[in-house]
Amino acid sequence: MQNKLPANYKLTAYTDHAHKLIINTERKNQILNFIAENNWATVSNLQDFIKVKHRQSITRLLDGLVGTGKLFVNKILVNNVSHNVYTITNLGCFSINLGYRYYQFRLSTQNFLHATKVQSLQIISLSFGFTWINELNIIRSKLYSSQPDGVLIVPKSSVQISIELQRNKLNINSFKAKINKCLADALNKKFTSILYVCTDNVTANIMSRTFNSINSVKGKNNKSVILTPEYRKYFEFINIIDYHNYLNKLILQG
Structure with missing residues (x-):
């Protein structure tokens, strides 16, 4: 006879998923606020800022923000290596209740x-x-x-x-x-x-x-x-x- 799943199994799974959504939303807002305050940020610095262990975790968050039009990704070549640099868009500012802070990434x-x-x-x-x-x-x-x-x-x-x-x-x-x-x-x-x-x-x-x-x-x-x-x-x-x-x-x- 097979063991039955706990009565609260579905609720627990749903709660875990909901909790992850809340955490990801908080992290995205942290990223948007940090970039709005500093004009731009790199993947590595943002990974350290929101304290995630794996590079793919921060990459997924950033890809999501770029995909929804809240961030724009810029490229800079350093020692023949291309780096992604993220800046905030008008929609990104609006989503965290800020007035638009226009910034064009131009750094040597x-x-x-x-x-x-x-x-x-x-x-x-x-x-x-x-x-x-x-x-x-x-x-x-x-x-x-x-x-x-x-x-x-x-x-x-x-x-x-x-x-x-x-x-x-x-x-x-x-x-x-x-x-x-x-x-x-x-x-x-x-x-x-x-x-x-x-x-x-x-x-x-x-x-x-x-x-x-x-x-x-x-x-x-x-x-x-x-x-x-x-x-x-x-x-x-x-x-x-x-x-x-x-x-x-x-x-x-x-």
Whole structure:
């Protein structure tokens, strides 16, 4: 005699399916909101953002959003490899109750590589429970003369950290000009400190040594500003691989 299926078998199956639909709807809305806030995103960053293990899972979600006209897929060639970059459409904005945010994807390869890694730092920070002010909102605010890549806000504190992603060694004069602007913003209480996150062609050690070799920068009215120990304390340099540990330390300090 065959065993009967449980009386609630169909209900359970239906409930599981309904639950999956709810989860997928939430994930799609998360994707749309993230892209609307950041203008664009890559598959890899979106996979990290919504925390799905398998590439095919995020691909299915994105294909669905493209298929329903809520996202548009752009192509960019980097080192002879084509990458999909997603931007939001008018319908996509409407579906999450936003006014249309027109954006035409136009990034050079170098800017794309830089911005993709900044976006990755943003996603990591959000996953740790921090608030992140992205470059778009920084530009719109007109508050920062240094124009950081992002501003990290530590929860339950007044600590705000300017984030500068550095992929290449800076020309010394460009670096001095940047230091001056960062220092001016810090002294004007725009943020608490400046963190250089180093990757690709430059290390934290190289950036730190270069920074320590600079005695002064040109400030307001072309006056020299001596980089005193007090001023130097505003600046930190880490490698991108250490960013998780950096956030953990901030949490422990808080």
